Amino acid sequence: MRVPAVLYGDERLIAEMDDKVLEQIGNVACLPGIVDAAYTMPDAHWGYGFPIGGVAAFDPDAGGVVSAGGVGFDISCGVRTLLTGLRRQDLEPSKEALAHSLFRTIPAGVGSTGKIVLDEIEMDRMLEGGARWAVGQGYGRAEDLDRIEERGCMPGARSEAVSPRARHRQREEMGTLGSGNHYLEVQEVTAISDDGVAAAFGLARGDLVVSIHCGSRGLGHQIGTDFLREMALAAPAHGIALPDLELACAPIRSEIGERYLGAMRAGINCALANRQILTHLTRRLFAHFFPEASLPVLFDVSHNTCKEEEHEIAGKRRRLFVHRKGATRAFGADHPELPAAFAATGQPVFIGGSMGTPSAIMVGPALRPEHAFASSCHGAGRRLSRHQALKQWRGRQVVDELRERGIIIKSPSMRGVAEEAPGAYKDSTAVVEAAHLAGLSRKVATLEPLICIKG
Amino acid sequence: MTKSAGGSAIETHAELFPHGADVGVRGIGPTRDSAFEQAALALTSAVTDPACIASQEAIEVTCEAPNDAYLLLDWLNALIYEMAVRRAVFGRFAVSIEGNRLHGRAWGEPVDRTRHKPAVEPKGATLTALEVAIRDDGAWVAQCIVDV
Numbered sequence: 201m202r203v204p205a206v207l208y209g210d211e212r213l214i215a216e217m218d219d220k221v222l223e224q225i226g227n228v229a230c231l232p233g234i235v236d237a238a239y240t241m242p243d244a245h246w247g248y249g250f251p252i253g254g255v256a257a258f259d260p261d262a263g264g265v266v267s268a269g270g271v272g273f274d275i276s277c278g279v280r281t282l283l284t285g286l287r288r289q290d291l292e293p294s295k296e297a298l299a300h301s302l303f304r305t306i307p308a309g310v311g312s313t314g315k316i317v318l319d320e321i322e323m324d325r326m327l328e329g330g331a332r333w334a335v336g337q338g339y340g341r342a343e344d345l346d347r348i349e350e351r352g353c354m355p356g357a358r359s360e361a362v363s364p365r366a367r368h369r370q371r372e373e374m375g376t377l378g379s380g381n382h383y384l385e386v387q388e389v390t391a392i393s394d395d396g397v398a399a400a401f402g403l404a405r406g407d408l409v410v411s412i413h414c415g416s417r418g419l420g421h422q423i424g425t426d427f428l429r430e431m432a433l434a435a436p437a438h439g440i441a442l443p444d445l446e447l448a449c450a451p452i453r454s455e456i457g458e459r460y461l462g463a464m465r466a467g468i469n470c471a472l473a474n475r476q477i478l479t480h481l482t483r484r485l486f487a488h489f490f491p492e493a494s495l496p497v498l499f500d501v502s503h504n505t506c507k508e509e510e511h512e513i514a515g516k517r518r519r520l521f522v523h524r525k526g527a528t529r530a531f532g533a534d535h536p537e538l539p540a541a542f543a544a545t546g547q548p549v550f551i552g553g554s555m556g557t558p559s560a561i562m563v564g565p566a567l568r569p570e571h572a573f574a575s576s577c578h579g580a581g582r583r584l585s586r587h588q589a590l591k592q593w594r595g596r597q598v599v600d601e602l603r604e605r606g607i608i609i610k611s612p613s614m615r616g617v618a619e620e621a622p623g624a625y626k627d628s629t630a631v632v633e634a635a636h637l638a639g640l641s642r643k644v645a646t647l648e649p650l651i652c653i654k655g
Numbered sequence: 656m657t658k659s660a661g662g663s664a665i666e667t668h669a670e671l672f673p674h675g676a677d678v679g680v681r682g683i684g685p686t687r688d689s690a691f692e693q694a695a696l697a698l699t700s701a702v703t704d705p706a707c708i709a710s711q712e713a714i715e716v717t718c719e720a721p722n723d724a725y726l727l728l729d730w731l732n733a734l735i736y737e738m739a740v741r742r743a744v745f746g747r748f749a750v751s752i753e754g755n756r757l758h759g760r761a762w763g764e765p766v767d768r769t770r771h772k773p774a775v776e777p778k779g780a781t782l783t784a785l786e787v788a789i790r791d792d793g794a795w796v797a798q799c800i801v802d803v
Contacts, residue, residue: 218675246675248783248802273778273802310702310773311742311766369739379776380803381676418739421778421802425732432782433721445782585673586775586803615774 201229201238208572209242210634216626220246221253227443228256232451233264235520236513241527241577242634243551243626248272249446252526255575257511259520260452265440266461267449268431270523271506273424275464276471277382277415278502279550279578280348281561282479282495284486286408288388291650294489295608298386299651303610305485306384306478307376308655310613314375316477323367326374327359327419330469331500334476339375340483344476346539347497349529352476354469356508358462362419363426366463369418370470375477379613379655381552381579381620382414384482386651387559393643397563400545401498403645410486410495411559411647412478413552414655415504416471423467427460452521461506461521468505475500498561499548503528503578509537512569522573530564530576530641549641551632552579555609555652556602556622560632562641576641580628589624590615598622602652611654620654665794669697669705674800678775679784680731681798687787690795691727692748695734695761698780698801699745702738703771708746710762718757723787726757727797731780734761735801742766744773775803 205225207214221244228250229238235257244253249269258264291298307314318326326333331352332345345352377384389407392398403409416423431448435441438451450457483495506523513520531538533546542548546564553559562576584592595614598621602609611617636643665685672679678701682693699705714737718729730750738744745763752758766773778801785799 248781248800252676269782273781309768310776311768313742365736369736371740379774421739422736424802425735425779428779428782429725429728429732433725445785448782582676585675586678587671587673612768613772613774615772619774 201226203229203234204237205229206237207240208634208638208640210630213242213630213634217244218246221251224249224251225254227447228254230443231265231447231449232440233258233262235259239572239575241575243577243579243581243631245581247525249444250523250525252581253577254525255523255527255572257520257522257573258452259518264452264521265449266452266457266506266521267447267523268424268427268460269446269448270525271464272504272525273421274415274504275420275423275467276502277504278471278500279552280412280475280479280500281498281550282410282482283402283498284408284410284493284495286490286493287406288408290490291408295651298489299608299610301485302384302651302653305481306653308612308653309379312376313372316374317372318374324359326473327362327466327469328357329353330472331476334473339477339480344497346541348472348500349502352472354465356462357465357469359466361459361463362423362466366419366422366426369422373417374474375481376417377414377478377653377655378417379616381554382655384653385411385649387411387647387649389645390648391646393645397545397644401548401561401644403561409647410482411550412475414474416467417474419470420467423463427463430456464506468502471502472500501528501548501550511573524575526578527575528578529574530570531574532564532568532570533566534568549576551577551628553628553649554620554622554625555649555654556605556607557625557628559647560628560643561645561647562632562635563644564641565639566642571638571640577631577635580626580631582624583626584624586619589619589621593618593621607649608651609654617654665792667693669693669700671697671701677800677802679798679800681796683794683796685794687723687795688750688752690797691730691750691752694727694731694797695748698731698734698777701777701801701803702773702775703744705746707770708744709764710747711764713760713762716759716761719755721755724785726752726755727787727799728780728782728785730757730759731799735777735779744771778802
C-alpha cells in the first residue's frame with residue numbers, strides 16, 4: 201500500500217464490516233498518486249473496487265488518478281431536503297390524500313418516465329447548467345441555487361464527452377426518482393441534538409421536512425458503464441496495475457482522465473437538475489394541499505462524486521481530486537466554498553434511512569481542518585442482501601406493518617418494497633453516533649418517515 | 656441437458672447470487688453461448704419473473720470485445736441499455752459467439768407494471784466477480800455483479 205487505510209467506526213461497526221471492505225480499501229491505498237490515507241466511513245460496506253463509504257484523494261502532480269469505479273454508476277446520487285414550515289398536526293387531515301397524490305405525481309420505479317423530453321440542444325444545456333438550467337426553465341427559484349453544492353452548477357462539465365447511449369437513456373428520465381433505495385419522504389423532526397445549529401437550519405422538533413434521494417438516472421449509469429470498460433482496458437497502457445478491475449482508473453492528466461472528469465461533471469449536473477425538477481413537482485403538489493408552504497431548500501448534497509478541492513496535507517495546501525463513494529462532503533464552519541447561510545455552522549450532512557428507520561441531519565465539524573478530506577457517512581448500509589430480504593419479508597407485509605406505525609408506503613413494486621425492508625438495513629443510529637464521536641460531522645436532528653414514495 | 660466429458664448431466668440454468676446492496680447474475684450451460692443466454696435470463700430475474708414476459712418483440716444485439724469476460728460485460732450492458740430506452744423486459748435469449756464477436760437476440764415486451772411488478776432497474780453490469788470459465792464438470796459459467 202502507498203498510504204495507510206484508516207477505518208472510522210466503533211468496535212462493533214468495524215467488527216461487523218465485511219472482510220471485503222478491508223480488502224477493497226487496501227486496494228484503493230495502492231493506487232498511484234493517492235495522498236495521506238484511504239478512508240472508510242462508519243457505514244462502509246462491500247462495493248465495487250472502492251467500498252461504499254470509501255474516501256480517497258489523488259494529486260495530479262504526483263501521477264494521481266481519477267477512477268470511474270471510485271465514483272460508481274449512480275453519479276452524484278444524493279439527498280435534497282426541503283423545509284415545509286408545517287407541523288405533524290397540519291399533515292394529519294391530508295396525509296392519505298397527499299401520499300396518494302405524491303405517488304401519482306412523482307415518477308418512480310422501473311419504466312417510469314418524466315414529462316420533460318430533452319432534444320440534443322437542451323440536453324447539452326442541462327449537462328452544462330445543472331440545477332441552474334432547471335431553474336432557468338422554470339423548475340424552481342433562483343434562491344434555491346444558494347442551497348446546492350457548487351451553487352447548483354458543476355463547473356468543468358463537458359457535454360460532448362457524454363456518449364449518445366448515455367444521452368438516449370436520459371431523454372425521458374428528467375424528473376424521475378428511479379428505483380432501489382431511492383425515495384421521496386415526508387419526515388418529522390423527532391429529536392434535536394444541537395439546538396443552535398438546528399435553529400440556524402430552520403429545524404425544530406415536530407417540524408415536517410421533505411427529503412429526496414436520487415441521482416443522475418440512466419445518464420449517470422451509462423457514463424459509469426462506458427468509462428469503467430474504457431479505463432480498465434486502458435490501464436496497462438498507462439502503466440497502472442489494477443489490483444481489482446473495478447478500480448478502473450486513468451491518470452488525471454491523461455486524455456481519458458480529462459474526458460471522464462468532463463463527462464462525470466456533466467453527470468453531476470444531471471443529478472442536480474433532476475433533484476431540482478423533483479423539487480418543483482413536489483412544491484406544486486404541496487401548494488395544492490398547503491398553499492402557505494413554499495418548501496425552501498435546506499441543502500442538496502451528493503454522495504457519489506469526484507471533486508477537485510484544496511486540502512491541507514502536512515501543513516501544505518494542495519489541489520486534490522477527492523473521490524467520495526457513498527460518502528458525503530462535510531465542510532466545517534467558515535469553509536470558503538460554503539454558501540453564506542452555512543458559514544457559521546458548517547454544511548448540512550444528510551444520512552438516509554430506509555422507510556421505517558430514522559434519517560439524520562448532521563453538520564460539518566466545528567473545527568478545521570476536517571477529518572478524511574472533509575467527509576462523513578451517507579446512510580446505514582445493508583445488513584441483508586436483496587435475496588435474503590426477499591426470503592424474509594413480503595412487500596404487502598412490510599407496507600401493513602409500517603402503516604400500523606403511522607408510515608404510509610407507496611411503491612409500484614411490492615417485491616421492491618420487500619427487498620428494501622427496513623430490517624434489511626443496519627441501524628443508522630450507531631453509524632451517526634460513530635461519525636459524531638469521531639468528529640467527522642456533528643448530530644443535529646433525527647427524522648422519522650411519515651410518507652415514503654419508493655421507486 | 657447435455658452430458659459432460661465425465662458423463663454427468665450439465666443442467667442449463669440461471670441463478671442470482673448475493674452481493675451486499677446489489678445482485679450477482681450467473682448463467683450455467685453446456686456451451687459458452689448457453690451460459691451467456693442464462694446470464695441474461697438471470698439479469699431479467701433480478702427485475703421480474705421471466706416466466707411472465709411475453710415474447711412480443713425481438714431485438715438484435717451485436718458486441719465485440721477483447722475476451723470472453725468483456726464480451727459478457729458488453730452483452731449484459733447492451734441488454735440493460737435496451738431495457739432502459741425501450742422500457743422493456745426480455746424473457747428469452749439466443750446467443751451466438753464466433754471468435755470475439757457476439758450476436759444475440761432477445762424477445763420481450765414493454766414493461767407492464769401491474770403484471771411484471773418490476774423490483775429494480777439494473778444500472779450496469781460491473782467488472783466485479785466477472786468471470787467466463789469452464790468448470791471441472793465441463794459446464795460453462797458466465798457471471799458478474801450487476802449494480803441495481
